[in-house]
Amino acid sequence: MLLQTHxxxxxxxxxxxxxxxxxxHGEKFNFxxxxxxxxDSRELEFPGGHGELPIHxxxxxxxxxxFDFNITKxxxxxxxxxxxLIIFAVAAARQNKKNLVPRGLGNLMEVFIVxxxxxxxxxxxxxxxxxxxxxxxxxxxxxxxxxxAGLIPYGASATSNVSVTAGLAIVAFIMIQxxxxxxxxxxxxxxxxxxxxxxxxxxxMIPIEVLGxxxxxxxxxxxxxxxxxxxxxxxxxxxxxxxxxxxxxxxPVPVVFVLGINMLELFVxxxxxxxxxxxxxxxxxxxxxxxxxxxxxxHAEGHH
Amino acid sequence: MxxxxxxxxxxxxxxxxxxxxxxxxxAWKPLLQSLHEREDKxxxxxxxxxxxxxxxxxxxxxNERNMARAExxxxxxxxxxxxxxxxxxxxxxxKAKQQAQREVQMAKEEIQRDIDAAKQQLxxxxxxxxxxxxxxxxxxxxxxxKHKKLVDSFLNQMKAS
Numbered sequence: 001m002l003l004q005t006h007x008x009x010x011x012x013x014x015x016x017x018x019x020x021x022x023x024x025h026g027e028k029f030n031f032x033x034x035x036x037x038x039x040d041s042r043e044l045e046f047p048g049g050h051g052e053l054p055i056h057x058x059x060x061x062x063x064x065x066x067f068d069f070n071i072t073k074x075x076x077x078x079x080x081x082x083x084x085l086i087i088f089a090v091a092a093a094r095q096n097k098k099n100l101v102p103r104g105l106g107n108l109m110e111v112f113i114v115x116x117x118x119x120x121x122x123x124x125x126x127x128x129x130x131x132x133x134x135x136x137x138x139x140x141x142x143x144x145x146x147x148x149a150g151l152i153p154y155g156a157s158a159t160s161n162v163s164v165t166a167g168l169a170i171v172a173f174i175m176i177q178x179x180x181x182x183x184x185x186x187x188x189x190x191x192x193x194x195x196x197x198x199x200x201x202x203x204x205m206i207p208i209e210v211l212g213x214x215x216x217x218x219x220x221x222x223x224x225x226x227x228x229x230x231x232x233x234x235x236x237x238x239x240x241x242x243x244x245x246x247x248x249x250x251x252p253v254p255v256v257f258v259l260g261i262n263m264l265e266l267f268v269x270x271x272x273x274x275x276x277x278x279x280x281x282x283x284x285x286x287x288x289x290x291x292x293x294x295x296x297x298x299h300a301e302g303h304h
Numbered sequence: 305m306x307x308x309x310x311x312x313x314x315x316x317x318x319x320x321x322x323x324x325x326x327x328x329x330x331a332w333k334p335l336l337q338s339l340h341e342r343e344d345k346x347x348x349x350x351x352x353x354x355x356x357x358x359x360x361x362x363x364x365x366x367n368e369r370n371m372a373r374a375e376x377x378x379x380x381x382x383x384x385x386x387x388x389x390x391x392x393x394x395x396x397x398x399k400a401k402q403q404a405q406r407e408v409q410m411a412k413e414e415i416q417r418d419i420d421a422a423k424q425q426l427x428x429x430x431x432x433x434x435x436x437x438x439x440x441x442x443x444x445x446x447x448x449x450k451h452k453k454l455v456d457s458f459l460n461q462m463k464a465s
Contacts, residue, residue: 068311082323089331096338134328167316
């Protein structure tokens with residue numbers, strides 16, 4: 001952890017050094033310059049400088065929206081995280097097939113898998129949720145690895161880009177609706193959108209319910225993005241203090257603080273992956289449980 | 305920083321869906337399967353060991369019961385044996401005592417008989433001896449009747465003495 005923290009500081013100072021260079025040319029120090037480091041870009045940083053990503057893809061315009069499919073820094077880390085996760089997960093699966101008692105990587109993965117099953121999926125969705133385990137596990141590990149990628153030197157968190165978290169939230173939205181429709185049936189699902197009120201009130205109720213469907217994943221999107229961005233901004237601001245004061249003497253203070261924030265970021269990387277997954281399964285569970293309570297209600301009516 | 309790039313959203317969704325598909329097939333399925341298998345194995349092993357433990361406890365109890373019964377029987381056998389031995393001993397001793405007493409009695413009687421016979425013999429021999437001695441000493445012939453009278457008086461004297 002210490003090594004990661006240390007190297008992450010090195011990473012950050014790279015950006016700060018760029019800014020300092022600009023400042024050295026007589027420009028006024030500008031925090032916005034620091035924040036450029038966090039923006040998505042066509043360039044990738046690596047030891048000894050930075051270079052443009054080689055692959056150029058076309059920009060497509062569909063229905064008035066411009067889709068830029070170019071491989072940017074965040075796309076690169078998105079794909080890299082997915083690739084790393086595939087390697088880790090498949091290796092763990094191979095190991096666990098071979099070893100009767102899991103150890104090493106297989107054991108590590110299983111700790112998270114068992115936690116997700118027993119503490120996230122089963123309490124929120126019940127046994128019916130076990131079929132969604134692959135989705136839940138993919139969400140958790142993918143977000144976790146993307147979060148951690150930002151702590152690696154020259155790395156970046158794809159999750160600190162609002163478009164990426166929006167993509168994840170859209171998938172979560174689809175899964176939440178899918179779980180509800182599958183459990184309740186399309187008829188009951190649509191009936192739920194009316195809130196069970198008199199048809200006269202439907203024009204008011206339906207927009208509210210539909211809006212309610214979107215606020216949950218929207219909150220997921222913003223929460224993850226803000227948490228992953230916030231830590232980086234704090235670190236950059238603390239490092240920026242050195243250049244603001246134009247003195248090496250002040251350096252130890254921000255460095256100690258940055259060390260602390262980095263440790264906090266490591267924790268937040270795990271926490272936010274967990275929170276995103278937990279809330280998604282909670283929302284999926286609400287739809288599944290609504291189906292169950294309805295069944296009970298119908299059974300009760302049948303008895304009377 | 306806050307501007308949304310629809311292309312990146314599409315990248316994210318496509319990546320996620322492909323990732324989920326690949327992982328579900330090659331990672332989560334085998335991982336969950338081996339997890340379930342192991343859990344089943346552990347719970348069944350626990351069940352079996354619990355059953356074996358109960359069986360062992362039952363066997364132990366049975367053994368204890370058997371031991372107690374055996375102990376009881378063995379104590380009883382010892383007790384009975386002791387009593388029998390005691391009885392036999394008494395019988396034998398008594399018989400021996402009686403036998404001894406009888407034998408002693410018989411011996412005593414025989415001795416008495418011998419003594420009586422000896423006495424009788426001694427008496428006749430002494431009488432004869434005395435007669436012959438008296439014949440020799442007195443050197444006179446006495447008739448048989450006188451002799452007899454003489455001897456009887458002699459013997460009476462002896463008896464009295």
